[in-house]
Amino acid sequence: MSGILIIAEHRRGELRPQTLELVTAAQALRSGAAGVSLALIGKAPDALLPALHLAGVDEIITVSVDAAEFDPETYESSVGALIQARSPAIVLIPHSVDSFGYAAALAAKHGLGFATDVFDARFVDGTLVATRGGYGQKVHVEVDFPGRRTVLLALRGNSFKPAETPATPRITAFAAPLIVSRSTPREFIELPAADDVDMTAAEFILTIGRGIGEEANVGQFRELADALGATLGCSRPIADAGWLPKSRQVGQSGKTASACKLYIAMGVSGAIQHLAGMKHVSTIVAVNSDANASIFGVAKYGVVGDIFAVAEELRKRF
Numbered sequence: 001m002s003g004i005l006i007i008a009e010h011r012r013g014e015l016r017p018q019t020l021e022l023v024t025a026a027q028a029l030r031s032g033a034a035g036v037s038l039a040l041i042g043k044a045p046d047a048l049l050p051a052l053h054l055a056g057v058d059e060i061i062t063v064s065v066d067a068a069e070f071d072p073e074t075y076e077s078s079v080g081a082l083i084q085a086r087s088p089a090i091v092l093i094p095h096s097v098d099s100f101g102y103a104a105a106l107a108a109k110h111g112l113g114f115a116t117d118v119f120d121a122r123f124v125d126g127t128l129v130a131t132r133g134g135y136g137q138k139v140h141v142e143v144d145f146p147g148r149r150t151v152l153l154a155l156r157g158n159s160f161k162p163a164e165t166p167a168t169p170r171i172t173a174f175a176a177p178l179i180v181s182r183s184t185p186r187e188f189i190e191l192p193a194a195d196d197v198d199m200t201a202a203e204f205i206l207t208i209g210r211g212i213g214e215e216a217n218v219g220q221f222r223e224l225a226d227a228l229g230a231t232l233g234c235s236r237p238i239a240d241a242g243w244l245p246k247s248r249q250v251g252q253s254g255k256t257a258s259a260c261k262l263y264i265a266m267g268v269s270g271a272i273q274h275l276a277g278m279k280h281v282s283t284i285v286a287v288n289s290d291a292n293a294s295i296f297g298v299a300k301y302g303v304v305g306d307i308f309a310v311a312e313e314l315r316k317r318f
Helices: 018-029 045-052 072-086 103-110 215-228 236-240 272-278 307-317
Strands: 004-007 036-042 059-064 090-094 113-124 127-134 139-144 151-155 170-175 204-208 231-234 262-266 283-288 301-304
Touching (some): 059 072, 072 103, 072 170, 103 113, 127 151, 231 236
Parallel strands (some): 004 036, 004 090, 036 059, 113 151
């Protein structure tokens, strides 16, 4: 194994949070003396250096380019040159709208192993295996890369805890190849957020599942969440039915409860897709009338009982 290369992502002078998650992912994949390098590509990369002084990064590579904002051809060319110069075993990038612009072309041009929307990666008997969703996120697909010297993985956001511990990695510079981009940036327009709440930042979540029975019952659980000081979330059937906005769905095809410390699941069976959105939660409380529900397998505390009766008791107390 010849090391791991992380490609940092930034926008309008600010580091994108997913970059810190890539550092954590790299730590889980590093082996022996293999190092972790992080490339910072931009017109003034030094300005973002302090945010990347993190444990787990051995080296920060600054790559100065002419493009003030993200340009797919600039990234494809710069990352390609880094791969040729460094021969990393693994290259990690965010699974994001930016990476969509250059990752596939980069993989095709350099003959890389390539997987997108990856939420887990590990070595099995010395072979790199990446896990991603398939068939509309209904199954988990494991992918390996036989015969590929370098593998490019685009990692799904909120799949790894962001790195936080400070450190002092060495700083080196890399000369970007000169290219003439075929696109000309005009203006950056920030679209208004469609989500009514950020589930990834919520520290206390009360989630409802198909056990609530009908849409008319959503209101009482919304009131309960407000009384408890929790953010109301839901499983996929509730969002698919339109009873709550998609932004409140927790799970593999929804949001990951990255910051959540207390998670109360009411009427949630515990399908594997939903559990994927709860994997960072430290304390899970499950309430379900089915004693054999899968949710009890991950819950720290469980209540086998009627969710409406339990909700009523909680309302009385709070």
